[in-house]
Amino acid sequence: MNQNELKKVLSKLSLGDVRYFDSIGSTNSEALAWATGGAIDLSLVIADEQTAGRGRLDRKWFTPKGTALAFSLILRPRAEEKPYLSRFVGLAALAVVDALRTRGLVSQIKWPNDILLNGRKVAGILVESVWSGEEVDGLVVGLGMNVLKGSVPSADVLTFPATSLEELLGPLVEREKLLQDILAGIIALRPHLGSDSFIASWEKALAFRGEQVQAEQGEGTLLAGKLLGLEPDGSLRLSAQDGRSMTVRFGDVHLRPHA
Numbered sequence: 001m002n003q004n005e006l007k008k009v010l011s012k013l014s015l016g017d018v019r020y021f022d023s024i025g026s027t028n029s030e031a032l033a034w035a036t037g038g039a040i041d042l043s044l045v046i047a048d049e050q051t052a053g054r055g056r057l058d059r060k061w062f063t064p065k066g067t068a069l070a071f072s073l074i075l076r077p078r079a080e081e082k083p084y085l086s087r088f089v090g091l092a093a094l095a096v097v098d099a100l101r102t103r104g105l106v107s108q109i110k111w112p113n114d115i116l117l118n119g120r121k122v123a124g125i126l127v128e129s130v131w132s133g134e135e136v137d138g139l140v141v142g143l144g145m146n147v148l149k150g151s152v153p154s155a156d157v158l159t160f161p162a163t164s165l166e167e168l169l170g171p172l173v174e175r176e177k178l179l180q181d182i183l184a185g186i187i188a189l190r191p192h193l194g195s196d197s198f199i200a201s202w203e204k205a206l207a208f209r210g211e212q213v214q215a216e217q218g219e220g221t222l223l224a225g226k227l228l229g230l231e232p233d234g235s236l237r238l239s240a241q242d243g244r245s246m247t248v249r250f251g252d253v254h255l256r257p258h259a
């Protein structure tokens with residue numbers, strides 16, 4: 001990454017401290033350790049390459065050098081945000097959708113943590129918590145986004161098709177400016193986290209809304225139904241064929257259109 005450009009864009013935001021790495025195992029692991037060690041709100045870990053990037057349940061996330069955006073933002077939830085911790089994944093997702101919209105791209109959120117462009121995954125979000133006793137006193141919001149074509153893994157390691165911004169916008173996407181826009185979006189949306197309009201915007205950006213989907217939760221539990229929207233805690237609301245309402249909670253969920 002261009003260090004000067006990075007410094008310039010980050011200086012325009014009210015961030016905490018920043019740690020930049022040419023190469024790292026996982027920005028989320030670094031941020032979790034830093035948060036446990038007392039990092040202040042809005043501290044940022046960013047890397048040009050991850051050698052052990054993680055998805056949910058320790059699945060691998062690929063971030064080859066010089067091709068992608070990979071960062072982890074540390075948040076110290078304020079008292080008024082604590083009832084809404086499960087909404088932070090939506091906050092990050094909406095900030096990505098907004099940043100892509102300003103580049104002329106309509107993206108969608110594949111609940112709970114993927115961003116799709118033309119039905120292919122362009123970014124993934126991993127939110128992890130730091131506990132102090134019974135209380136969450138830190139969140140790490142990790143985002144990986146495929147910018148150049150070289151960031152897209154080969155099909156044999158993918159469970160869902162993937163794409164990059166380069167495939168739609170050409171090779172001239174500035175990663176530093178993109179980072180700035182996403183972080184600015186997170187900061188701007190954060191005061192609205194607890195509002196009904198936040199859930200409404202999140203719902204509006206969902207992929208497969210009004211369509212039949214299958215949600216596979218944990219080992220083999222398959223829920224099928226029409227995707228209606230979100231519960232106030234960000235869980236997914238489906239309606240079964242007999243009209244029964246079902247809720248899909250966060251966890252290891254694979255959502256896909258009904259075959």
Ligand code: BT5
Binds near residue numbers: 052069
């Ligand atoms: C995610 O997990 O999508 C969350 C990814 C979060 C990555 C960021 S990068 C910065 C921060 N530091 C980290 O270590 N992590 C975060 P999940 O829904 O479990 O999806 C993982 C699956 O996505 C893998 O099993 C692959 O099939 C696929 N995958 C891996 N790398 C990919 C890529 N670059 N593009 C698209 N799909 C990918």
